[in-house]
Amino acid sequence: MHDVAAASGISRGTVSRVLNGGYVSAEARAAIEAAIAEVGYVPNTAARNLVMRRSQAVGFLALEPHSLLLEDPNIGAIMLGANEVLSVADHQMVSLVVDSARDTERVTRYLSGGFVDGAIIVSARTHDPITRVIAQLKLPATFVGHPPDLHHSIPFVGIDNAGSAQAITERLAATGRRHVGMIAAALDRDSGADRLTGFRAALGARFDPRLVAEVPLYDYASGVKGMRELLEREPGIDGVFAASDAVAAGAMEVLRDAGRGVPSDVGIVGFDDSSWATRTQPPLSTVHQPAREIGRNAAELVLRQLRDEGPAPANVLLPTPIVWRASA
Amino acid sequence: MHDVAAASGISRGTVSRVLNGGYVSAEARAAIEAAIAEVGYVPNTAARNLVMRRSQAVGFLALEPHSLLLEDPNIGAIMLGANEVLSVADHQMVSLVVDSARDTERVTRYLSGGFVDGAIIVSARTHDPITRVIAQLKLPATFVGHPPDLHHSIPFVGIDNAGSAQAITERLAATGRRHVGMIAAALDRDSGADRLTGFRAALGARFDPRLVAEVPLYDYASGVKGMRELLEREPGIDGVFAASDAVAAGAMEVLRDAGRGVPSDVGIVGFDDSSWATRTQPPLSTVHQPAREIGRNAAELVLRQLRDEGPAPANVLLPTPIVWRASA
DNA sequence: CGGGGGTGTGTGAACGTGCACACCGTGGCA
DNA sequence: TGCCACGGTGTGCACGTTCACACACCCCCG
Numbered sequence: 001m002h003d004v005a006a007a008s009g010i011s012r013g014t015v016s017r018v019l020n021g022g023y024v025s026a027e028a029r030a031a032i033e034a035a036i037a038e039v040g041y042v043p044n045t046a047a048r049n050l051v052m053r054r055s056q057a058v059g060f061l062a063l064e065p066h067s068l069l070l071e072d073p074n075i076g077a078i079m080l081g082a083n084e085v086l087s088v089a090d091h092q093m094v095s096l097v098v099d100s101a102r103d104t105e106r107v108t109r110y111l112s113g114g115f116v117d118g119a120i121i122v123s124a125r126t127h128d129p130i131t132r133v134i135a136q137l138k139l140p141a142t143f144v145g146h147p148p149d150l151h152h153s154i155p156f157v158g159i160d161n162a163g164s165a166q167a168i169t170e171r172l173a174a175t176g177r178r179h180v181g182m183i184a185a186a187l188d189r190d191s192g193a194d195r196l197t198g199f200r201a202a203l204g205a206r207f208d209p210r211l212v213a214e215v216p217l218y219d220y221a222s223g224v225k226g227m228r229e230l231l232e233r234e235p236g237i238d239g240v241f242a243a244s245d246a247v248a249a250g251a252m253e254v255l256r257d258a259g260r261g262v263p264s265d266v267g268i269v270g271f272d273d274s275s276w277a278t279r280t281q282p283p284l285s286t287v288h289q290p291a292r293e294i295g296r297n298a299a300e301l302v303l304r305q306l307r308d309e310g311p312a313p314a315n316v317l318l319p320t321p322i323v324w325r326a327s328a
Numbered sequence: 329m330h331d332v333a334a335a336s337g338i339s340r341g342t343v344s345r346v347l348n349g350g351y352v353s354a355e356a357r358a359a360i361e362a363a364i365a366e367v368g369y370v371p372n373t374a375a376r377n378l379v380m381r382r383s384q385a386v387g388f389l390a391l392e393p394h395s396l397l398l399e400d401p402n403i404g405a406i407m408l409g410a411n412e413v414l415s416v417a418d419h420q421m422v423s424l425v426v427d428s429a430r431d432t433e434r435v436t437r438y439l440s441g442g443f444v445d446g447a448i449i450v451s452a453r454t455h456d457p458i459t460r461v462i463a464q465l466k467l468p469a470t471f472v473g474h475p476p477d478l479h480h481s482i483p484f485v486g487i488d489n490a491g492s493a494q495a496i497t498e499r500l501a502a503t504g505r506r507h508v509g510m511i512a513a514a515l516d517r518d519s520g521a522d523r524l525t526g527f528r529a530a531l532g533a534r535f536d537p538r539l540v541a542e543v544p545l546y547d548y549a550s551g552v553k554g555m556r557e558l559l560e561r562e563p564g565i566d567g568v569f570a571a572s573d574a575v576a577a578g579a580m581e582v583l584r585d586a587g588r589g590v591p592s593d594v595g596i597v598g599f600d601d602s603s604w605a606t607r608t609q610p611p612l613s614t615v616h617q618p619a620r621e622i623g624r625n626a627a628e629l630v631l632r633q634l635r636d637e638g639p640a641p642a643n644v645l646l647p648t649p650i651v652w653r654a655s656a
Numbered sequence: 657c658g659g660g661g662g663t664g665t666g667t668g669a670a671c672g673t674g675c676a677c678a679c680c681g682t683g684g685c686a
Numbered sequence: 687t688g689c690c691a692c693g694g695t696g697t698g699c700a701c702g703t704t705c706a707c708a709c710a711c712c713c714c715c716g
Contacts, residue, residue: 010666011666011667012666012703012704013665014664017665025663025664028664042441043440043441043702044441044442044702045438045442046383046702047442047703048702048704050372050375050378050702051670051704052703053671055374057438083431084427090434092434093424094423094424096421097423099408099411102415102416103411107420109371110373113371113374114375115373115385115443220603279548279577330672339695340696341675341696344673344674345695351692351694351695352695356694372671372672372673374673375671375672375674376672376673377673377701378671378673378701379672379675379701380673
């Protein structure tokens with residue numbers, strides 16, 4: 001900027017004004033713009049951040065990166081959604097991978113180093129050190145997915161897992177199924193536990209704990225494992241609520257091998273409405289998880305804190321329409 | 329830092345030395361560390377970047393984000409691989425989504441603003457404005473996947489698509505197949521075009537252009553479309569090279585519906601060795617794409633430029649072992 | 657003719673750090 | 687005794703910006 005000022009014979013202050021707006025005469029502006037082109041000047045945002053004390057950037061942290069980045073079909077859509085609204089607000093979204101203890105330490109430094117003005121955190125555990133640091137720094141942030149019971153200062157956006165699970169289970173049961181089971185995944189997460197709660201609520205007195213297979217993950221392999229277990233325990237099973245579409249796909253594979261027709265012998269429903277849902281044969285009835293909207297809302301909540309509009313923003317629960325296809 | 333100095337009664341210079349190493353007496357170090365804890369001091373990395381003229385961060389740009397982020401099974405593994413080596417070198421990897429013209433402009437500013445010391449660029453087109461800016465800024469960078477014919481200053485890491493395609497096609501043909509076809513996807517990309525070239529080279533005189541179905545994308549739906557086309561053109565087809573595992577999965581669905589056994593009636597091979605490959609029934613023979621290694625190498629190349637070791641680093645082509653499973 | 661308000665410009669002080677340099681005391685050595 | 691190397695410390699400058707302030711000028715109005 002100093003060079004530009006020297007080349008144009010006008011002071012730094014005026015150069016700053018043509019860049020950021022302010023009273024500048026036409027000839028001064030022209031001279032400076034010529035000098036900028038001549039010198040090949042590009043503003044140094046790092047220096048601007050230093051004095052402005054903000055970076056116009058928001059971090060996007062996916063904790064549990066292995067499973068998320070490689071398996072979760074929603075994470076990409078959430079990112080895209082968040083980027084959409086941050087982009088309109090002229091904020092740069094930067095995603096950070098947290099994959100090891102070394103990453104945790106470095107990302108912590110990064111977050112506290114003034115690189116970002118806020119953060120969107122996907123599937124944090126409350127005991128996570130990064131969460132602690134963010135709360136401590138008072139960095140504007142939003143959780144996605146898991147309502148953390150600690151840190152009430154940080155809002156979250158998510159879906160009503162229990163309600164959605166209850167709704168789709170009720171609908172499945174209403175198709176005349178008599179032995180309705182569930183492949184319950186990831187019970188150590190809120191989302192997993194809530195889906196089981198909803199399932200249970202839907203069946204009420206008809207709930208049979210024997211017809212719940214517990215599996216560790218939301219993935220295909222878990223679906224295979226869970227369905228085998230259910231078939232063994234109750235060969236007459238005729239309805240299955242799978243905790244995710246991937247789980248449902250694995251379950252359908254097992255049913256096909258066992259010679260059971262879907263939905264004729266067994267009705268099956270999933271959760272997520274991910275790309276799995278349309279790839280199965282027949283296509284899957286499922287709970288639509290509005291991943292893009294989740295991302296958009298999370299970004300919105302961060303921006304609201306950045307603009308300091310009123311007190312702590314409230315949490316957001318997004319509606320999850322049921323998509324009824326052919327599998328039940 | 330000033331506050332720490334004041335609280336401990338020792339100068340800023342010494343505070344800097346305890347943080348960055350240098351001659352410091354034990355008592356001074358203790359006093360300063362106590363003051364750091366008391367004040368709750370966290371170093372401001374933005375200020376450090378300003379004076380050091382580097383950020384210890386490397387950008388990870390995925391152009392074509394829609395398809396990549398949501399569909400490409402490799403992108404996550406590449407990111408993880410890159411992050412691994414950057415992490416060891418104590419560099420922060422930041423991924424940037426480029427999803428619109430507005431994004432392009434903002435990311436350009438971000439890259440030239442001193443936020444990153446280097447960049448890893450996935451599937452750039454040579455005419456891409458971001459590529460131009462990076463070359464112009466002389467920002468250390470590495471391309472992943474597509475050897476760009478322009479900008480010789482920027483190295484790339486990729487795989488030998490043509491060679492790999494030729495090798496697996498030869499192996500497929502060697503199983504005694506008489507009518508070997510290909511579902512060729514994404515011919516507008518180097519990777520897609522090269523895979524077709526390799527297929528053609530493998531068959532030599534036996535190559536029959538009628539048995540090549542061209543589809544737009546590397547995805548499941550394209551596989552469905554391509555396989556239908558091939559079956560129509562040549563009902564006696566008994567071997568298929570699909571341009572990706574997802575394409576192969578789509579093709580197998582069609583074959584199953586048509587009552588053709590895999591591999592008894594039709595042998596089929598894919599490309600990528602993504603999670604698709606083990607989910608199909610039977611599991612897919614395919615070309616292993618070492619996504620994680622690609623990421624690692626790309627990061628390595630950027631770091632080498634950062635350390636300014638010798639002249640421009642050479643390009644890297646990684647080996648792609650064939651994984652032979654049951655589909656052919 | 658003097659004063660006030662708006663427009664346009666220059667200047668100095670931050671922002672939080674790293675680094676070069678200067679400085680001080682001590683001990684070893686000629 | 688003088689010199690030097692070395693551990694240990696303080697100070698000023700630089701990095702590239704923004705912002706507050708001061709100043710100059712012009713025009714209009716009382």
